[in-house]
Amino acid sequence: MATTTEVTMTKNNSKPSTQPEVQGGPVWDWAAGHGPVTGALSATTGMFAVATTGAATAMPPGWALAVGAAGAIGHTAAGIRLRNAGRTIAARAASWLVGAGWTTWAMTHGPLTWTALGSLAAIGVGMGTATRSTNLYEEAREEEAIAAEQRAVAAELSAERRTIAAEWVDRIQRVCGITVRVLAVEQWPTGTGFTLDAELPGGTTYDQIAARAAALSADAHLPHGCTAVAGPGVHQGRTLIDVSTVNALETETPYPTDYAPLSLLTGIPWGYRSNAEQILTYLREQCALVVGPTGSGKTNMVHVILAGFARATDVLTFVIDLNAGSAGLSWVLPALQHQPAPGERPLRPGIDWLAGTVEEAHTMLDAVLRIGHQRKISYQALMAREDTDLLPIGPSIPQIMLVIDEGAEILTSMDKAMKKLAAKILEVIRMLRAMGVRTVLTALGSTGSVLGNLMIRREAKVRVALTGGEKEGMDLSKLFPGTRGLKVDQAPYKGAGFMGTPESAAALFKCWRILPSQIREIVAATSERHPVLDAVSATAAGDAYARRWDADRIAWMHQPQPAAPVSELDEGGEGRRGLNLSALRDEREDGPEPEQGPVSEVDRLADAFMREIDEHFGTAPEPTRRPERERPERPGLNLSALRDNDGDDSPAPQGGAGPEWLADAIAAIADAGSAGMKPSAVADHVGRSRQAVREALKAAAERGELVYRDNGPHSVYVHPDHA
Template identity: 35%
Template sequence: MATTAAATATLGAWAGLPGAWPLVVGAVGAAAHGVGVGIRKRLSGPSLAARAAGWLLASGWSSAVIWTDPTSWDGSGWWSAFGSLGAITLAVGAGLVRADVHEEALDETRRAMHAAMTEAAITRADWAVVDQWIALIRAVAQVEVTPAGFDWRKDKSGFGLEIALPIGYASQRFQGYAASLAEAARLPVGCLVSISKARKQGHVILDVDLVDTSTVVTEYPEGFEPLSIMSGIPWGLNRVGEELTVHMRQACALILGPPGTGKTTLLDGILAGFSRCNDVLVFGIDVGKKGDAFVPWVTPWMEGQKYVQPLSGTARLPETTRQGVDWIAANLAEADLMLDALIAIAEHRLDAYRELMRQQNTKLLPVSADIPMIFCVVDEGAEMLAYQGIDPLRSRVKEKLVSVMRTTRAMGIRLILTATDGNLSSLGDSAVRKYSPVRIALTCTDPEGAGVAKLFGSIRGLDASQLTAEGSGVIGAATGVKTGFAPQPFRTWVTAPSLARDACLATQDRRPVLDEPSVRAAGDAYRDRWSPARIAWLIGDQEPAATQAAPAGGRFLLPGGRPMTSPEELRARLQNRGKAPEAPAPGGPVDQDAAMAKFLEDLGKLPEVEEPGSKPPLKPFRGLEGLRVKGGEPGAGTASEPSAPDWKELARRVVCDSGKWLGTSGVLAVLEGRGLTVNRSTLATELSAMARRGEIAKRGSGPQTEYGAPMTEEN
């Protein structure tokens, strides 16, 4: 370079050329040889700069020599010229040496990267994608990483890239660049870069979306193949389109979602998964919508029992059709009974199956088709959990919900709660989140990500604000190393209204029934759960349609094969009232219903005896002012409508005619089953007043108070 510059300056000074012509030659050389050729050789920036600087500095020295006319120089001029030329030569040479060293290092890195790609089975066709993202990571995160694996999704909607981080660089730090990498790559809106830890420490996996998969519509799979709670149940799909299997044997679940996020669709998918299990029963509580969330799952049974008409163009389902949900509580009184039954079942199972657990060397109840798992699904349970008032019934339901979460895990009873908000004021108890390792936050109408933050805190490596499609959200399961998974994007199946019917009919032959020890523990609250009085909210006051003859014996079957007295048989008994029943043959079977009817008839024939301080005559009918009656407005029942019974008289008749001791919850359940809504504290006060007047009997105190028919001297 020094020789070329000196020769150019000598030629220009001898020929009298303009002083700018070496600058033109230097600029052309810097652009063509220094930059153009360097780019073709894929040289780095330092090499390109050193080559261009050599051309420009040499041409500048030559121009300066020509302009100063070397023929007029003295000795110091020559020394200055050659000294500056030597300094330029050394500087450019040093720059080129450093550039060569840098190029060698880059070549070594490329060779190592290609070796790593080869070892990771990355094909040559994918090297361009890997190189692009390695360069992107270097620019955004300012860190040198090495690829360790690469794979395309089956549908080419994205890819996964595993990289090894340098020593001393924490994976949590790198996860914070997820959103920045997505923006730097100019991905479409809705596409995520999800960064999660790999199975080897120091490695992370980038799951990159090239298409917004949350908008892909996937229907619930047909076939309803058998499942088991022990092997996990699919609840939805991940970003890759694979089923996300959730293991719920020991876990409760909490689902957050504002209205319109797809919470009902998600519940349908969960219930469909439970219906496919031969070792799961479902109890449902929906007080806010009066059981509406679970009605589709018992409609096939209602059709079989002739409470509803069959679908147009289809034959009526048989009477043996079973409910898809084993018990529904549509009001607080029924929910109170259900939770009492669950707590009693858990306590009784511990005693009944202690030897079985000892034989199998486990502290967890061995769940099977004979001893099914019970899931209590509470739709909008936050309303009950957040109650802070003085109503004893609401307070008890809240306490029992938390008690079921805390105490029934080992005995195979778990809860699934849905709510619109995850604040402590909404959930009512911090134990709800503590005992719910499976959590879902639906984000369709939650652009701020409030639900995700409340359930999962700050999630590094995931930009939940991009999950805006209906049914999409974030799911996480802290159920153990083998079965759990970190919070990740999630989307529900698209379910049709007919899903409940199809699932009920396809799985009813393999769904279990409650084990006998649990039935005994739950008592009549469970056995009579489908009696007409208890499901009046569901069937109203209607009787089964007369389009189909009653089954042999005049009985309909409740779950478990227990017969229920048909309306035709009840009418026949009323017509035969007063007639002497035929005595059963010695040693023959006894009709328990007939015996009870005979007992009540004889009880009604007993003479009334006036006692000191006996009850006063009943007051004239006062109507139902201020009460809510099903099918009418408040105050619809008045003295001019004798068909509407006085709720106080009805409550007294319920206690006296029951033939057993009833608590306030039992009386309230019957009243609500008949369409009357009465405040529990008001009912308890009136029952106590009746007991003081001698109209009914009372025993116990506080929550253990029970009421029965008044005792007389004759009995």
């Protein structure tokens, strides 16, 4: 015998069935439960079937009554366990008992009379009505229970928020002398702090609270590295005060391993705030300036920036690093050293161009300027069609991001060679914003010399100060003008500092830690993602861009390993015992010292760079190589190995250190008097490479045998007698 109980009808907006739709008739869901109507219909038809069968077979009527009583007891127990309402339990038990009573009566008097059928119909209607009523009551009870639970949670949170609000209203009044009204307290999802939305009294600005950020943090007994920073609210009469209670900057967080595609237009993450939220930079029209002293994590952040650009589908990255290209080599070498398997496509470097020398930097900047000027001409129709004065950037026309390590120092350098480079960088910054060329410059400190350039201050709206606890040369008021309450000691951790963007006020942040293994992974993961320079720009760049990866252009990236030390065995294979004196080694008439090894590409470029400086500065002609002169007697070790074959017993340089030609060099410097001699002149005099001469003279100066007079390109070495 069936009954109407706790199941409800399937709603029309339920998930569509996966079974194929049957055309031409209603679709029956045999897995669905009974509702009030179908439940009552099932119960009454079951009662009628049992009564009819029982009457025909002379079934004892008491059996139906026993089954109904058992059903009522079972549903009562189930309702108590499910914590149903009393009316629900009573209605279900009554349905079982009424149904069992009618079945017993019908088996006795016959179910096929109009009286039996009419009473059965009335019982069915009553069951459906009672079921509908109890279902609605149970739904209401459940909704009320959920609402009551939510009200309890809200009341608890409201009590906590009211306590926080009252505490900070009192604290701001005590520390800042300002009476605010806290309108809301929002707990951060990360659980590391909260934000106060406060209304300011008339004639008060949030700057008056921001200036007392350190005092507020101390009064609140916040942990080291946690701050209370006031910023602008929804209007000028309100302020948002971010209070961090957990120092999220203390721990080192690795760079996210989700190397999903990014876009310059939707923002590129550079780090995270003290509330663990990522900071996005929008560099379509803005340049960036990253400041950080040695040991602050600046190089790591440069790699994080390059990682974001490598993941972007609408960015090509050009890197200038005059320090042997170290900032970009990690993004180039994995591709250059990759050996593709048969059928595998070779890896593309993580950056599109790397300049490690002044000459290559000039070549790159000239190409970038040509690209920008040609884009202005060729894409006028496109910009007119898009009704914009900014070149539409995308995978087909990528933006060029020029990352210049220690570029701020280049812009402020007084060296003539650097001034030429700086002029081109400034022209790129000034002229090519609309054409999709922007720069990221780094510097060692936020000093007046770095920020004295108006172009840097005006264009670099995205600014980062990696402090690492270093106070020297970190004037945050110059880097973030108008922002008060920032102190270096708030971010004493490596990779931590302050960051401000046009969309986000300057505040504490932390940069992710990126490892060399992750750089290799990103290069491999983004190799197929890099865009290709558009045809207009590639044509304008010419061979300088097309041949940027030629073997002769990247030969410096494949420098051989340093030469092995000179063996202690002579050419005959016999061991040489005693001091390994350079004077006892065979030397060539011309060329570098054997201990220096062959002249490397770096030495050659350094010599060429020095010659270029000598030519452009117009200094006096270098002294030509002088004839050999008699060496003066000087105190020191009288080593036989240093004597000439003709029996000259002139001593070695003072202290017995340095190559054998050093004594002649020191004598020549002494003869030059107070004017001294430049290292290039000494190199020409002794017939050695400039690199070897510079190292020997530097060592002699450290021993006190010479005095180095630093005067930029006019620097000379002077004998102590004339210093």
